[in-house]
Amino acid sequence: MKKHIVLLPGDGIGKEVINSAKDVLSAIAEEYNLTFSFETHEIGGAAIDLYGTPLPDTTLEACKQADAVLLGAVGGPKWDQNPSHLRPERGLLGIRKALDLYANLRPIKGFKNLLHSSPLKEEVVSGSDLLIVRELTGGLYFGTPSERRENGQIVVDTLYYSRKEIERIVDKAFQAARQRRGHLTSVDKANVLESSKLWREIVEEKKAQYPDVVVEHVLVDAAAMKLITNPSQFDVIVTENMFGDILSDEASVLTGSLGMLPSASLREDGVGLYEPVHGSAPDIAGKGVANPVAMILSAALMLRYSFQLDQEAKVIEDAVEAVLDSGFHTADLQVAGGRRVGTFEMTKLIVDYI
Amino acid sequence: MKKHIVLLPGDGIGKEVINSAKDVLSAIAEEYNLTFSFETHEIGGAAIDLYGTPLPDTTLEACKQADAVLLGAVGGPKWDQNPSHLRPERGLLGIRKALDLYANLRPIKGFKNLLHSSPLKEEVVSGSDLLIVRELTGGLYFGTPSERRENGQIVVDTLYYSRKEIERIVDKAFQAARQRRGHLTSVDKANVLESSKLWREIVEEKKAQYPDVVVEHVLVDAAAMKLITNPSQFDVIVTENMFGDILSDEASVLTGSLGMLPSASLREDGVGLYEPVHGSAPDIAGKGVANPVAMILSAALMLRYSFQLDQEAKVIEDAVEAVLDSGFHTADLQVAGGRRVGTFEMTKLIVDYI
Numbered sequence A, B: 001m002k003k004h005i006v007l008l009p010g011d012g013i014g015k016e017v018i019n020s021a022k023d024v025l026s027a028i029a030e031e032y033n034l035t036f037s038f039e040t041h042e043i044g045g046a047a048i049d050l051y052g053t054p055l056p057d058t059t060l061e062a063c064k065q066a067d068a069v070l071l072g073a074v075g076g077p078k079w080d081q082n083p084s085h086l087r088p089e090r091g092l093l094g095i096r097k098a099l100d101l102y103a104n105l106r107p108i109k110g111f112k113n114l115l116h117s118s119p120l121k122e123e124v125v126s127g128s129d130l131l132i133v134r135e136l137t138g139g140l141y142f143g144t145p146s147e148r149r150e151n152g153q154i155v156v157d158t159l160y161y162s163r164k165e166i167e168r169i170v171d172k173a174f175q176a177a178r179q180r181r182g183h184l185t186s187v188d189k190a191n192v193l194e195s196s197k198l199w200r201e202i203v204e205e206k207k208a209q210y211p212d213v214v215v216e217h218v219l220v221d222a223a224a225m226k227l228i229t230n231p232s233q234f235d236v237i238v239t240e241n242m243f244g245d246i247l248s249d250e251a252s253v254l255t256g257s258l259g260m261l262p263s264a265s266l267r268e269d270g271v272g273l274y275e276p277v278h279g280s281a282p283d284i285a286g287k288g289v290a291n292p293v294a295m296i297l298s299a300a301l302m303l304r305y306s307f308q309l310d311q312e313a314k315v316i317e318d319a320v321e322a323v324l325d326s327g328f329h330t331a332d333l334q335v336a337g338g339r340r341v342g343t344f345e346m347t348k349l350i351v352d353y354i
């Protein structure tokens, strides 16, 4: 198998952890007789500095030709005061939309020996293993009009969805639930929003096609509570773009291992962009101390979702778990009696295990 | 001082806890030589059953004439399948809008001997004392168009704000911060939404008028994380309607005492509607076991915000604290070595203390 992968390091620690993913993928390629070719491009702040735009055409074209894209992280204080169209996150939003990466999957699962650093009590969080399926290319993020009116006296944004956009993400979530524990929680605000009412209707319509999946509807405010009071009740959560942004970040801190969480953003045909949930962490960038695990696990998701290499993905995931179980950890984590290592050493430990 | 108060019991345990508030207010009136007159009206499911609408004209007219309104709770499974305009929460949304109750204040503070039932570790949650100021009559909740198009193939909701609507809620929050610890966190999604950009600009403009308040901007996804990882970093949080709905419910479970949390919804002139944060709890309705504290503390907020009776409000709050400190609690709470009491007995204990 030959696959062409575009690497987008982006900004901050993105530039460091992307190399970890490449090293791990090279080890997998060697071990399992696969061919991965890599091509690196700029995005975000780095692209603004070099080309005056957060998403240069060359970057976008390369991504369109690729079998999959790995992204480090974008953003940093340097560009925070820029006008909207010159902000690093525009690059990220632009590529999601241009590649039609409508399905954002964020698996959240605790690591046994990290659970102690969760803000939640261990008995509350233990056993949590959930997947948030967030719609990523619609809703308030891309709806128009999004503008000021009457000389800035009025402002509007538009929460826009087509039935098709809702149907495809709901299907994705049902399929994911079927492959997991068969439980789907659809989150909306159907007591207020017309878009949520249509969302709920579509979930109800689709139910018949997935008789093996148990479906539940939860209002977004209630979901924000339940994630904290009883996170282990969830299997798959599906929701629209903005609710998904909030709830997936909320969920990401539950297990005390934000530096370990990967994400996948998929198109219908399986092409995908894979990135850590954490940001560019400008405060620790360039010091060689960043935790590469979220990036490495994102590469594992790429193998699973874009290349159907489920076994190879599992090898990476097992390697990460084994290295953590041996007590090795990066500076963002505390492991009693553990040994603190840098980005490079952590990567090497995982590569060696593979 | 003479004040006229409209009581809206609503549904479920609302009907029980509203009496507790009335009893406590009567005790305060007697003790401090005040005159409170009461008038009861229907809202929500109860109003649908009696009058075929969740917000009858007589109810609305009475509220318009009142100095303040106390509301129990609305909703229940009986009306869950009703069409939108016949759902209990429409009554609540309708009255907020009709009375222009744009400022929703939700103070969240842990009770010492309840903190142990927080889902968070005690060292994470202890010391938390925050106030969420939520814009309540704008944004996605009331913006138009909110409709289906092209035969249900498209759906839109509109996040609409006028500059004035943002200015008045931001002012309210600055004033609240000034009376508390002088710290204001404005929550938005300025990296995506045009409305958030205007929101952030207005907060920046207003800063000059409140030089004694320290202001910070946090993105809504980051705020959802920080509320869990470090809730005690917040003093006052101000945000738009939908973000406020999600974050205030998220915050309400942090201290382990949802049954204790009051809220105030205010108009510019001080008229207000006061209601518990919890819902109508149909599962325990009619059994005399509901926790009346959130409702009683809502009455205290009424004294403070609508009647400027700060001292009398404090008397109620102290009474609640003292009764809890003596180990009395309702069935929703666990207090080691405490004594479990019903709604009526809990109310009597608080009244007796006053």
Ligand SMILES: CC(C)[C@H](C(=O)O)[C@@H](O)C(=O)O
Residues within 6 Å of the ligand: A089, A092, A093, A245, B191, B192, B221
């Ligand atoms: C950077 C930002 C625009 C982005 C989003 O809101 O989608 C981020 O928060 C995310 O969740 O990937």
Ligand SMILES: CC(C)[C@H](C(=O)O)[C@@H](O)C(=O)O
Residues within 6 Å of the ligand: A191, A192, A221, B089, B092, B093, B245
């Ligand atoms: C009942 C519902 C419409 C309401 C809201 O979303 O505002 C409730 O959740 C609240 O927070 O008071």
